[in-house]
Amino acid sequence: MTAITHHAPDALLAAYAAGSLPHPYALVVATHISLCLECRAEYEAHLAGGGAVLETVGAEAVSDGLKTSVLNLLDAPCAPQPTYPRTGVYPGPVMEALKGKPPRWKSLGLGVRQSILSSGREGSTRLLYIPPGQAVPDHSHNGLELTLVLQGSFSDSTGRFGVGDLEVADQDLEHTPTADPGAPCICLAATDAPLRFNSLVPRILQPFFRI
Amino acid sequence: MWMLAVRDGRDRAAFAALFDHFAPRLKGFFMRSGTASAQAEEIVQEVMLTVWHKAGQFDPARAQVSAWIYQIARNRQIDVFRKERRPMPEELLSDAHDAEPDATQILAVEQEASQLKQALARLKPDQRAIIEKAYLGELSHQEISTETGLPLGTIKSRIRLGLEKLRHDLKELR
Numbered sequence: 001m002t003a004i005t006h007h008a009p010d011a012l013l014a015a016y017a018a019g020s021l022p023h024p025y026a027l028v029v030a031t032h033i034s035l036c037l038e039c040r041a042e043y044e045a046h047l048a049g050g051g052a053v054l055e056t057v058g059a060e061a062v063s064d065g066l067k068t069s070v071l072n073l074l075d076a077p078c079a080p081q082p083t084y085p086r087t088g089v090y091p092g093p094v095m096e097a098l099k100g101k102p103p104r105w106k107s108l109g110l111g112v113r114q115s116i117l118s119s120g121r122e123g124s125t126r127l128l129y130i131p132p133g134q135a136v137p138d139h140s141h142n143g144l145e146l147t148l149v150l151q152g153s154f155s156d157s158t159g160r161f162g163v164g165d166l167e168v169a170d171q172d173l174e175h176t177p178t179a180d181p182g183a184p185c186i187c188l189a190a191t192d193a194p195l196r197f198n199s200l201v202p203r204i205l206q207p208f209f210r211i
Numbered sequence: 212m213w214m215l216a217v218r219d220g221r222d223r224a225a226f227a228a229l230f231d232h233f234a235p236r237l238k239g240f241f242m243r244s245g246t247a248s249a250q251a252e253e254i255v256q257e258v259m260l261t262v263w264h265k266a267g268q269f270d271p272a273r274a275q276v277s278a279w280i281y282q283i284a285r286n287r288q289i290d291v292f293r294k295e296r297r298p299m300p301e302e303l304l305s306d307a308h309d310a311e312p313d314a315t316q317i318l319a320v321e322q323e324a325s326q327l328k329q330a331l332a333r334l335k336p337d338q339r340a341i342i343e344k345a346y347l348g349e350l351s352h353q354e355i356s357t358e359t360g361l362p363l364g365t366i367k368s369r370i371r372l373g374l375e376k377l378r379h380d381l382k383e384l385r
Contacts, residue, residue: 020355
């Protein structure tokens with residue numbers, strides 16, 4: 001495991017632990033925690049905080065029959081939920097978003113590829129594949145953008161990001177992430193709004209690519 | 212330890228004791244977020260059944276019972292009210308707990324849980340209300356970022372403990 005230098009901010013981990021993050025961000029944070037022990041420990045600390053609130057927030061008496069009905073259901077068969085183990089560079093939460101299948105890459109030109117994992121009212125998540133030395137088209141975004149490196153590394157004006165590193169970019173950051181030489185860079189990215197590209201051609205293509 | 216008796220012995224009496232402790236708290240927790248009594252009880256039922264079925268994933272060296280059940284409770288609420296499954300982190304490989312339990316670590320986790328409860332009880336009412344709202348899932352990420360009352364000192368000590376345990380486990384894996 002390489003050293004992770006860019007961590008999830010504590011507020012993001014708290015919001016994730018409390019279940020208040022929109023789904024796209026929750027996927028990125030769950031994947032980061034899968035790779036980062038430090039953030040896992042902080043996340044578990046927040047679960048302890050939640051547990052303390054659960055213990056102290058105040059009890060409400062339950063109906064007389066509830067306990068009996070739960071005890072009677074213990075032997076009822078329960079359908080096991082499918083689990084998605086890590087495959088290659090894709091941690092479990094990404095494999096779940098992929099429903100256990102390999103990514104379906106679509107070309108964005110210049111060797112850059114993407115695979116949309118989800119797209120909806122709450123925002124979108126996608127995998128990006130960037131050849132070494134190649135830049136992601138210059139873009140800004142309406143809200144928060146989270147980018148997590150799964151393979152290789154990229155650099156932009158804010159620093160260098162390797163496997164497990166999480167970049168948190170707010171709407172003021174106009175950045176041009178460029179894959180470092182070596183292996184192609186694969187990232188998991190989430191936004192709460194469509195991306196805005198700053199040059200004309202990607203902007204025209206944007207509705208077709210859903211980015 | 213009721214939870215371990217449930218996990219290792221499938222002990223129904225221990226599960227009934229867990230139910231007596233947690234079901235009213237879970238119901239209170241759900242009603243605080245505005246859920247009506249009958250629906251709150253439906254969710255309590257599902258949470259307690261999940262506790263029974265997923266008991267094998269409980270690791271007392273990593274989490275207190277209340278923290279573990281809190282996570283299940285929030286997942287169930289998200290499932291019911293947002294109709295989605297919250298993405299969850301991968302379990303650590305070291306989660307296999309057939310090795311002899313680390314009694315010191317389990318005790319430390321329990322002590323920190325009770326310290327955390329006491330710290331919460333000592334807070335001023337308005338600070339406590341913010342923490343409760345945050346962990347009830349009523350604050351957005353932006354609101355949590357701007358609230359300064361969240362990082363409790365006691366939570367920080369728990370962070371260190373959790374981290375040491377994780378490092379220890381990883382060393383053993385290598």
